[in-house]
Amino acid sequence: MSNQKKRTSEIRKSMPLLPIGTVIQLTDLTARQIRYYEEHDLIRPHRTEGNQRMFSLNDVDQLLEIKDLLEQGLNIAGIKKVFEMKKEENEHNKIGKELSEDKIRSILREEMKIAQSRLQKPSLRYGDVNRLYQ
Structure with a gap:
């Protein structure tokens, strides 16, 4: 989806x-x-x-x-604890996703540097790469 x-x-x-x-x-x-x-x-x-x-x-x-x-x-206090743990897990998953996107950008940057150092044309156009960093 x-x-x-x-x-x-x-x-x-x-x-x-x-x-x-x-x-x-x-x-x-x-x-x-x-x-x-x-x-x-x-x-x-x-x-x-x-x-x-x-x-x-x-x-x-x-x-x-x-x-x-x-x-x-479970009692009400236990239910509150379960909901707190779920909320923390959801926040952690959001952070994990952001980190993984940062990791992908980092890998892309390194590949671009290697490609440029070998005097090869990068596989992505400058505009495409530029959008990734914004």
Whole structure:
């Protein structure tokens, strides 16, 4: 999937579209349970001007995950820890991706230097290489 499609998909999943009644039907949780998870910052639904909670598909996924973790015997503190670890892992993966792109640029630079030192034409045009460094 291309980056643009991933971003578009993520935007759609994060759009607050569902009222609490629909979320109750989708998750089999009570309104009280959902409000409790919100109080503990496990979910953060969007609020309308009238202060009505509106949930995204990501919120519903998060609630279903909370429900599964509770059924496995975790308490709220344990669930918070699991979510923190996932957040750290996601941030680490983003950093890892950036580093790998930097590594690729570094290798490309070295190959260009070698090609130039052998008085060979580089395989990439200057404009193409220049875009990689920006």
